[in-house]
Amino acid sequence: MTTPDTQGPKVGLLVTCLVDAFRPNIGFATVRLLEQAGCTVEVPQQQTCCGQPAYNSGDNITAAELARSVITAFEGYDYLVSPSGSCIGSVHKYPDLFQQSPEWESRARHLADRSYELFSFLTDVLGANDTIRARFEGKATYHDSCSGLRQLGIKRQPRALLQQVEGLKLVEMEDAEVCCGFGGTFCVKYPEISGRMVDDKAQAAQASGADTLLGGDLGCLLNMAGRLKAAGSPVRVYHTAEVLADMAHGPGLGDGEER
């Protein structure tokens, strides 16, 4: 469907279950960024979760049911956008779940084709290269979350957007592209292996000299913040959307009010 040009595209926001429960600020930051870029944003009320935990655990039936509900909830929008490469990665996999049903498969594909991760949407689709109005004092490093990086090719986009933030200096850490060990249920099922992986990541982040760690997926960020805070590190952790929307002035992930 199309909307009159004056209104800009109509975007359905897929909040992600982690953002909903843990960090609403990221959701509001996403809305602000989209509105600044000229979109009309709505939040479909039927949404719960993209179904990734079921899909990655081999429960394809539950995954397909959740996929159907996301498809139905978002079909009426020009775009589905989410502040998570990982959830958009799963939306892109929806067609695979409906190999027995051509009708659902084509609806799934239609939705997948119009589903974007936030930073890629802002840059690749809207070409909104100068809509960022934010200030952030600090030296930040960016972790490339795996799904966004390898399923959607997101690497350049968040960095380009961060360039527009006043006061922010971006430094690269070593192995920015290596998995932080989150992996959804992986970190709960194999906590020691995951712990070793996130330890490497935390060390790389600190060694980069950055005082802030940014990323595009809350799961990874919770994992990395969990390690940094346990180690008593002063490095602050935010979702990139919070910084871009000028909404990263409260405590970082895992930080208390008194820091």
Added chain:
Amino acid sequence: MESHSHEFVQRAGAALHNPTLQQALGRAKDGFVLKRFNAVSALSEYEALRDRAVQIKNHTLEHLDHYLLRYEEAVRRNGGVVHWAADAEEARNIVRDICRKAEARSVIKGKSMVGEEVGVNEALEEAGLEVVETDLGEYIIQLAEEPPSHIIAPAIHKTREEISDLFHRFHAKYGYTQRLTEVPDLVNEARQVLRQKYLSADVGITGANFLVAENGCNIIVTNEGNGDLTSTLPRVHIVTAGIEKVVPNMEDTTTLLRLLGRSATGQDITSYTTLFSGPRREGDPDGPQEYHVVLIDNGRSTMLADEFREMLRCIRCGACMNHCPVYGAIGGHAYGWVYPGPMGSVLTPLTLGLREAKDLPNACTLNGRCQEVCPVRIPLPDLLRNLRHRQFQARMGTKRSRWGLALWGWLARRPAMYRLATRVQARLLAGMGGKRGHISKLPLGGNWMAGGRVMPVPEGETFMSAWKKRQGGRG
């Protein structure tokens, strides 16, 4: 080789607490990654080469029977014999029978992963033969009585000190009593010892990187040249190879060779690339009198027929394990069988059974780095997910995780109920965190904490309820 895949969790735990291993892994990982990166970056047609390799492999797999029969025919023309082994036991029997008929007493072996897979060494030793590995890495782990921990560098987990100790202990009987510590000295001593073995061996066994259908050639690549001696000096040469190793012609083989060396060790081409075409002919100065090829199925034809067919494209370059952060944390022995890392996590459950290797498909974050570097574009994460699906259908997995998943799925399909549960949970956790912003004990068991992490707590109100309020205000 005996499987220990069911002990994955214990073995991974032990590996994480083994400082020598951790040191060795750290060193190895960086070397391989950097070398491969440089080698493929320097090759402008790298992506095109990968596409071509995928085509070659897919085409061959689609017509596998045809190419295998052509290969057999060509080997026969060259004066060799092809044997077909349906499973590991048959493969062992065939190799043992060839050695028995040749009245062999000692056997030397080049590196062969499929040899490990079917347990050639154990079978021959049981039959009273002496078996010596000639690949330096394989030789070291043979002395240490350990299985390989990497398909390209079997002894990558061993430190120089450990090797020095091993040689000191085992080489005394050959008159080498001095304890050596420098790498060149160690290599030299091993070479001296192995030289005697080469000269006295009756049978040489090697693997194969490629079997060429058009001319019956068997190709192996090494960096030590040990494969050449192993196959030419003894009276009898036995090649052990999986049926998926066949390639239509030399042209195609060179495409795959260009990818293999670069992906494995970052070399444009390995130091030795050797073609064998059969036994010694009249007038040849050297070469074996008998030439046998054992073509091993051992589950491969089943894979050919199902959704795991793409795994048969694997050319055993090891890039996936070099880039796997889980492998990098725990090393190859944790996987408990011949093939470690991502490719092993697919192959082992398919060969040994979903239950024996139940952890392997799950102990992966699906980060996709393996697929990114695989020269033949095997979608390893998808294949691992397919295995999880099979496990789920077989009702495997702990009761607790099955129940957890079921409850979550039930809720997620009921938005209103789900909304309520999330709100309660967010409030609860936020309350527990208080002013600290995180908690170091979870209400339901503390698995996450075992990784040395705290859990950041929710802000308190969920997005959905805050949004609703705000919309109310707006409207």
